[in-house]
Amino acid sequence: MRVRVLVRLKPGILDVQGAAVKRALAGLGFAELTDLRVGKVIEVELDASTPERARERVGEMCRQLLANPILEDYTLEMVDDLAPRGAVR
Amino acid sequence: MRVRVLVRLKPGILDVQGAAVKRALAGLGFAELTDLRVGKVIEVELDASTPERARERVGEMCRQLLANPILEDYTLEMVDDLAPRGAVR
Amino acid sequence: MTGAEPKVTLDLARETGLTADEYDRITSRLGREPTWTELGLFSALWSEHCAYKHSRVFLGRLPTAGARVLQGPGENAGAIDIGDGWAVVFKMESHNHPSFIEPFQGAATGVGGILRDIFTMGARPIAILDSLRFGDPSDAKTRHLVNGVVSGISWYGNCFGCPTVGGEIAFAPEYAGNPLVNVMCLGLVRADRLFRARAEGVGNPVFYVGNKTGRDGIHGATMASATFDEHAEERRPTVQVGDPFTEKLLLEACLEAMATGAIVGIQDMGAAGLACCTSEMPARSGTGMDVDLARVPQRETGMTPYEILLSESQERMLLVAARGREEEVRRIFAKWELDAVEIGRVTAGGALTARLGGEVVAHVPVDFLADAPKYEKPMAPPADFAERQAFDPLTLPEPADYGTALIELMGSPTIASKEWASRQYDQQVGLNTLVLPGSDAAVLRVKGTSRALAVSTDGNGRQVFLDPRRGAAMAVAEAARNVSCSGGLPVGLTDCMNFGSPERPEILWQFAEAIEGIAEACRVLEIPVVGGNVSFYNETSGQAILPTPIIGVVGVLDDAARRATQWFKGAAHRVALLGPESVSLGGSEYLWTAHRRLAGCLAPLDLEVERRVQAAVRAAVQAGLATATHDCSEGGLAVALAEGSVTGREPVGCEATVAAGGRADLALFGEGPSRVVVAVEPGRARGFEALMAESAIPWRWIGTTGGDRLVLRVGTRAVVDVAVDQVERAWRGGFERHMA
Amino acid sequence: MRFGVVVFPGTWSDCDFHYVISEVLHEPVRYVWHRDRNLADLDCVILPGGFSYGDYLRAGAVAGKSPVVEALQEFVAKGGYVLGSCNGFQILCEARLLPGALMRNECLQYRCQPTHLAVENVETAFTRGLRLGQVLTMPISHGEGKYHADPEPLREMKERNQIVFRYAEADGRVTRAANPNGSLENIAGIVNPAGNVLGLMPHPERAAEAAMGGTDGLLLFQSLLGSLVEDGSFLKR
Numbered sequence A, B: 001m002r003v004r005v006l007v008r009l010k011p012g013i014l015d016v017q018g019a020a021v022k023r024a025l026a027g028l029g030f031a032e033l034t035d036l037r038v039g040k041v042i043e044v045e046l047d048a049s050t051p052e053r054a055r056e057r058v059g060e061m062c063r064q065l066l067a068n069p070i071l072e073d074y075t076l077e078m079v080d081d082l083a084p085r086g087a088v089r
Numbered sequence C: 001m002t003g004a005e006p007k008v009t010l011d012l013a014r015e016t017g018l019t020a021d022e023y024d025r026i027t028s029r030l031g032r033e034p035t036w037t038e039l040g041l042f043s044a045l046w047s048e049h050c051a052y053k054h055s056r057v058f059l060g061r062l063p064t065a066g067a068r069v070l071q072g073p074g075e076n077a078g079a080i081d082i083g084d085g086w087a088v089v090f091k092m093e094s095h096n097h098p099s100f101i102e103p104f105q106g107a108a109t110g111v112g113g114i115l116r117d118i119f120t121m122g123a124r125p126i127a128i129l130d131s132l133r134f135g136d137p138s139d140a141k142t143r144h145l146v147n148g149v150v151s152g153i154s155w156y157g158n159c160f161g162c163p164t165v166g167g168e169i170a171f172a173p174e175y176a177g178n179p180l181v182n183v184m185c186l187g188l189v190r191a192d193r194l195f196r197a198r199a200e201g202v203g204n205p206v207f208y209v210g211n212k213t214g215r216d217g218i219h220g221a222t223m224a225s226a227t228f229d230e231h232a233e234e235r236r237p238t239v240q241v242g243d244p245f246t247e248k249l250l251l252e253a254c255l256e257a258m259a260t261g262a263i264v265g266i267q268d269m270g271a272a273g274l275a276c277c278t279s280e281m282p283a284r285s286g287t288g289m290d291v292d293l294a295r296v297p298q299r300e301t302g303m304t305p306y307e308i309l310l311s312e313s314q315e316r317m318l319l320v321a322a323r324g325r326e327e328e329v330r331r332i333f334a335k336w337e338l339d340a341v342e343i344g345r346v347t348a349g350g351a352l353t354a355r356l357g358g359e360v361v362a363h364v365p366v367d368f369l370a371d372a373p374k375y376e377k378p379m380a381p382p383a384d385f386a387e388r389q390a391f392d393p394l395t396l397p398e399p400a401d402y403g404t405a406l407i408e409l410m411g412s413p414t415i416a417s418k419e420w421a422s423r424q425y426d427q428q429v430g431l432n433t434l435v436l437p438g439s440d441a442a443v444l445r446v447k448g449t450s451r452a453l454a455v456s457t458d459g460n461g462r463q464v465f466l467d468p469r470r471g472a473a474m475a476v477a478e479a480a481r482n483v484s485c486s487g488g489l490p491v492g493l494t495d496c497m498n499f500g501s502p503e504r505p506e507i508l509w510q511f512a513e514a515i516e517g518i519a520e521a522c523r524v525l526e527i528p529v530v531g532g533n534v535s536f537y538n539e540t541s542g543q544a545i546l547p548t549p550i551i552g553v554v555g556v557l558d559d560a561a562r563r564a565t566q567w568f569k570g571a572a573h574r575v576a577l578l579g580p581e582s583v584s585l586g587g588s589e590y591l592w593t594a595h596r597r598l599a600g601c602l603a604p605l606d607l608e609v610e611r612r613v614q615a616a617v618r619a620a621v622q623a624g625l626a627t628a629t630h631d632c633s634e635g636g637l638a639v640a641l642a643e644g645s646v647t648g649r650e651p652v653g654c655e656a657t658v659a660a661g662g663r664a665d666l667a668l669f670g671e672g673p674s675r676v677v678v679a680v681e682p683g684r685a686r687g688f689e690a691l692m693a694e695s696a697i698p699w700r701w702i703g704t705t706g707g708d709r710l711v712l713r714v715g716t717r718a719v720v721d722v723a724v725d726q727v728e729r730a731w732r733g734g735f736e737r738h739m740a
Numbered sequence D: 001m002r003f004g005v006v007v008f009p010g011t012w013s014d015c016d017f018h019y020v021i022s023e024v025l026h027e028p029v030r031y032v033w034h035r036d037r038n039l040a041d042l043d044c045v046i047l048p049g050g051f052s053y054g055d056y057l058r059a060g061a062v063a064g065k066s067p068v069v070e071a072l073q074e075f076v077a078k079g080g081y082v083l084g085s086c087n088g089f090q091i092l093c094e095a096r097l098l099p100g101a102l103m104r105n106e107c108l109q110y111r112c113q114p115t116h117l118a119v120e121n122v123e124t125a126f127t128r129g130l131r132l133g134q135v136l137t138m139p140i141s142h143g144e145g146k147y148h149a150d151p152e153p154l155r156e157m158k159e160r161n162q163i164v165f166r167y168a169e170a171d172g173r174v175t176r177a178a179n180p181n182g183s184l185e186n187i188a189g190i191v192n193p194a195g196n197v198l199g200l201m202p203h204p205e206r207a208a209e210a211a212m213g214g215t216d217g218l219l220l221f222q223s224l225l226g227s228l229v230e231d232g233s234f235l236k237r
């Protein structure tokens, strides 16, 4: 079972990475850019009897370790296949 | 227009951070974990006339800056709303 | 005034941390109820953290004058003249509460704050030292804190580009619920180019520079003025995030702007942010300030005046420029890609007027804001004070094997090598670090001169707990001794006073006694206090930390080449012990490590002897007579000798007679002030003897370096005889073992 | 020989290189602002250490796109010398002036410590004064110094003798224990095929005075200064 966790800074917390990347892209001429935020994606593969169970366990991992509740929110997404689909190499 | 970029280490490149997180989770008793990889999610908001155009420009951002092709793959996903849906706080 | 804001009442004032008396004082001076925004100003500026309400009456006892003092307490940092037209600017700050809530960002922003204190004075930061206290490292929660704090300091300091050259990490269970993160920073500036946090010149423009303002850290100052309890979690959203890259740009832009002469005064927006700057700067200058909060660069939408004034977003400064030179200032900040926005003017009349567009949201006299009430609360020694002191450690059994006891002590987390931390810090950027972390003090050269600076931080909470006055004086003596051992003349001191709640009589007593001890030591050792910080309310659910004053001493070496380090350099050097005989196991590291006891009396401290011993060590180093100098601190003489043997690149054995007789544990591991181990090349022994005779201090030869064993005798009995390799392994791996 | 030291927002070894070149080597040197494209007056451009643009995306990524680095392409093509140390090495890789990439240290921590470097190529302008197998001591100070190249480029690099320094023991043995950051095959420094662009993670400027703990870093500069003398006569100095 594969679960994708997106960990992002909570709204209102200064995203130093995002701000710097945004500035850099603007400098490269991407004037149409209005906002950019950087977060983490954690792709988890685990044995679980049902998708619900998988989601539950990964949620537990987030609470215990993957996300820092003081700074970050997280969302879970179930994915069939974590191999980068249409990945550009 | 909102585009989500997932940047991940290419297959075959050792994901040291992912391995460390995996070890830590195993230590916390998550024995069902079989694999874990850590990447970046970059959420871009831009002015563009069409979704195709947005995708094209963000692709250009990836090639120019957001991903290093020696180490990383990237995938683009169009999203209606980048505000964390069902975020856990 | 803004209609949507809450109506201010006494109950609301109480919720923001003000007392009924304080609220009375505000309404009677203003002649009306304060607005919601004004209430915010008072609650922040009259918080313990900003206003030193409980400590001010005591801090006045510290000696702050001296021929070299260019700036004493009261500014962003103190400054000392070091000769050749240079001044060293330094200060220490705590970031204990934020680091407990979010160790990485809490420690990182602690580094950011102290760096800004230094460069607002016009000085370029050259070194950071971090003094850390944690609970027992065998506890996973503590390891998480250590990891987070060290990597936060590493990230911020390294990215900014200031080397971390020293500090300490010590462990005691009393810090488990409230770790200490104290950071000291030093900078260099031409002595005639010091800047101050002043708002002079009515009509001069007021600029906001640096990062945009968000809602982060609102009420940080109030948080630092409250103890932790089960509700600590709820206060979490106030955590700030550091941005060392912007800070680096801010440094370069500020120094560049200062060099043009267009800057009149400048202050860092630290605790209580804009509120603090817009009231303290004019209060120091007898002026006022009129600012439009709508012009403040904001990261979030819909911020209220209250939030804009109290935000503790990082990497921001307020500066007053000379009228007519606004363009120059804007141009320099733009070059460094930073916001510099004129938000108001310096005014006459002594009031802070804050507007939001056209509307006045606060109008209060700055002298009133800056002059919080002072308290003289009741104090009393703790009930078990005499009982703890009455304990005689010699009623405990001796160790079965002294070699094993020494090895255990060398591997105990407090004494073991802290390389695990220091190698995560850049130690050399700036090309000044002559002595890297690992010796008694760090030594930094001053380029373009023959001089160097030596700096050390010290503080032993166990000793202060057992005897606050003597323990605090010992901390001063030790920090100064570390500097003297390196060859530096101590010239200035900063402190960070970490205590529990001052509203408890026994804590306030500890604090008052500690201040007396520091004052007395500074007077005799002739070291002025030029800055410091008080951190109260370091307790969780009623359990206070050990009272922990951390002392940072800066010294000057006139000749940078005449310096010393603590490790033995080769075989057949003679080893001398300088200083008194008297030591005690009371409060010692050994008593804790071997017996888990914190009790007993401290050894006596004779400050006059301390002064002479330090002068003698400096004279020996300056005359080139010493190949190694090391003070005896935690672990006593045995640990000092073992450290001499194993802390250098190559271990060097040693054989010494530590006492004529008596209990070996006392002789080996007893701790006492004013004691220094010195190694001398055999050919220099006569010269050294002559110098010691002149110095009129107690001293004796105790042994010789060489071989691959550490042999320590009491009388003729070799109580310790161990391979130095084994000692080295214990010391190198002792701390890392916990962190792996 | 005229040196230029590039300053990006966030660079911090700029002053140190400037100091060593002017105060220790007594050679002419100026700072080059990151927006500056004019390098015509320079013989050697230094890309120093630091955290350009905070290194918030990837170390060196943003600086790799800066005007001065774009101008370097032509400068290098014309035979100008470039030395990138630490963040400078990362920038050179990001700009494709050197092959490969630098990743987060395998220990996932920053490392500031002395290292020993075994010299594997003495044909470059920067190493002409050295002996093959000579061991230099220089400190590192970085969080992202683990060198990576794919097998094919790595094979080419070896074929062209592009590996200049490897982390080693004090006696020159290249061992796993001597590798401070998990770098591929202990690689610490590489050169471009033409031999005029050197990138290395260690800090030669921190090993340029005895008081700072060693002078091995100076050897790179002395080799370079000698390179200007066609017959290599500096070697006999």
Ligand SMILES: Nc1ncnc2c1ncn2[C@@H]1O[C@H](COP(=O)(O)OP(=O)(O)O)[C@@H](O)[C@H]1O
Pocket: C130, C131, C132, C164, C165, C166, C167, C168, C169, C414, C415, C418, C421, C422, C436, C437, C438, C439, C440, C441, C442, C457, C458, C482, C633, C634
């Ligand atoms: N947190 C730290 N950061 C940097 N250096 C440290 C740290 N902790 C200890 N050190 C260094 O390790 C050495 C020994 O520390 P310590 O035992 O506290 O010294 P002392 O007994 O002289 O006070 C000192 O050089 C000190 O600067």
Ligand SMILES: [Mg+2]
Pocket: C439, C440, C482, C631, C632, C633
């Ligand atoms: Mg010491």
